[in-house]
Amino acid sequence: MFLVGTMQLIRGAQAAGLPCSAARRTLRAVSHVVPIGSTLSQSQEVVAGPATTVREPRALPTQSHRSGAEINVYRMSVRVRFAPSPTGFLHIGGARTALFNWLYARHTGGTFILRIEDTDSARNTQEAVEVILNGLRWLGLDWDEGPTIGSVSDPGKGRCGPYFQSQRGPIYQKRVQELKDKGLAYDHDGAVKFKMERKPIVIPDLVVGNVTRELTDREKLDPDFVIVRSDGQPVFHLVNVIDDLEMRITHVIRGEDHLTNSAKHIALFRALDVAPPQYAHIPLILNIDGTKMSKRDHGASLTTYLEEGYAPEALVNYLCLLGWSPKENREKVTLDEVIRLFDLPQVLRHNARFDIDKLHWLDGEYIREMGDERFRELAAQALTRAGYDTKKYSPGYLRAALDTCKGKIKRFGELAAYAGFYFTDEVKLDPASAAKDFTPENRDRLGRLRAAFAGLSTFDFVTLESTLKKVAVELAVKAGALVHPARMACTGSAAGPSLYHLLEVLGKERVLQRIDRVLAI
C-alpha cells in the first residue's frame, strides 16, 4: 500500500500545471521519490493483500508510516474514470466497465469521474452524450466529476474539467509541444508521431498480473504511432493518457481489449515524466455463443434492457456476477454489500458470456421483492411503452389491476401480454385455445357460470370463488372445467393473474360482457 501510494504521489507530483490544488499540497509533502518501475513486483504483491483498498474519506491524504522503512507516505485517494465515446450507444460491456469503476471508487471512498471522449467530432452530438448520461443514471451510477448535461457548453462538476475532450485542445497542444521539445515526437506527413520505446514494456495489472508486451512484427517495422492526425485532431492514445494524467487518475479500470494498448500508454506517461496509473483490465462480456458482442447483437445496447422492462437493480446485480463473485454461494447481493466486498484483485481474468436466462431469473427475484409502489410505477411505465393508455382508467382500478400481477411476472416487458386485457375492450382470443376451450359442452357450463355471476350483488374474489365452485358442484365437474373457459373469455389467454382476483378487478359489468361475447360466437 505504501509503495502504491508513493507511486501515485509521484504521478501527482510530476504532472505539471495541475488544475487541482489538492495535488499541489500533496506534492510539497512528498519526501521520498522512488524510480518508476522499481517497485512493480512489490506493488503487485501489496495490492494482492487485503489492505489494498483504503477506506477513507476522499478529502485530504492522511499521513502514515511504517517502522523500519522510515518513509513518510501520504495516501492519495483513489480517482477512477469512465471515459466513453459518444456513439449514440452505450454498450453493455461499457456499462459493466462503468459499474466496476464506480464500485471501486465507492469501495475505497475515492472519486468516480465521467469523461467524454469526443475527439471524433462527427460523433459528438448532444443526444449521443445524453444516451451515456441517462444510461448511467438509470443504473444508479452517479459520478462525482464530469458533465451534468449532454452539452459541451456545460462546465460540469469537478475541478479537473472540462470533461469533454473536444474542449481540451490547448492542453493537448501543450503536451505535444513538450514531447516535440524532448525529441520524443516528430512531424510526419502532416501528422505528429510519437517515438515509441523499442524495448518490451511491462504492464503491471491488478487483475492480470505483470504482462510483458513485446512488439508485434508490424510494430517492429515502425514502432512509432500517430498522436495527432494530419487534420490537427489528437488521437485516442494521446488524449487518453494526457487526461488521465491531468485528472490525476490513480487507477485505470477498462476492458481487456485495451490491455496491449497499455504499453503505448505507459510509454507516453514515461515520455511525459509521469509514473503511469495502476491498471486493471477487466474481462470482456461475450455473446452466449462465445463470440464478440458487437453493436448489432441483441442485448449489446444498454437501452435494450430498459426497453424490454428489466429492473436496473437486477441488471446491476447480474453485471456484478460477470467476472466477480461475492463468494459464499450467493447470487443476489445488495449494492451496499457489493461495495463492501468488491476489490480489483478478485476480479476474474477470463471473459464471461452474457446469459439472458439468468438475468431473467434475477429480474424476477427483484420484481417479486420490490416495494409495491415501485412495482406499480415500473409496471405502468411498461404498459405505456407497450401502447396501453393506462390513464384512461381510474387510479384505483389501475392499482388493483397491477397488484394482481405482483410476484407473477419476471420482467416488466411481459406485463402487456400478461395484463393487457385489463386495459382494453378488445380481448383478443387465441384461435387455437379458443377452439379448445369453447366446446359446446363448455359453452353450456360458461352459460351457467354467467347466470350465477349475474345474480351476485357483491363481486369480490371470495364470493366469486365460492360461486364458481358451487356451480362446478352443481354441474358435477372440477373447478378447472369452469376456470379455464372463464379465464379465456375474460382475458384471451391461458395464463394470467389469479382468476377470482382478476374477475373482481374487472368488475361485474365487464366480466358479463366478455362472457356474453364468447357465447355469442
Place this chain on the structure above:
RNA sequence: GACCCUAUAGUCUAGCGGUUAGGACACCUCCCUUUCACGGAGGUAGCCCGGGUUCGAUUCCCGGUAGGGUCGCCA
C-alpha cells in the same frame, strides 16, 4: 502473420497439492395449485488435451489445442 490474455457442467461461478468438486441459471421428474409464477423434493451434466514436478494433481510448471483481444491519421 506477430504479440497478449484466458480455460471447473449448456451458462455464471466457489474451491483446492489429498473434497462424495459446492452454489446459481437453464433443462428433466414429481408434489403443491384456479392458469402462470412462486414454493417443496429429486435428477441429468463439469475440472480442454499431453507431458513434467510430487507419495498424490482439477489445483504448480512446460507444451499443444481452443476461445478472446491487439497490432489504424477509430475509440
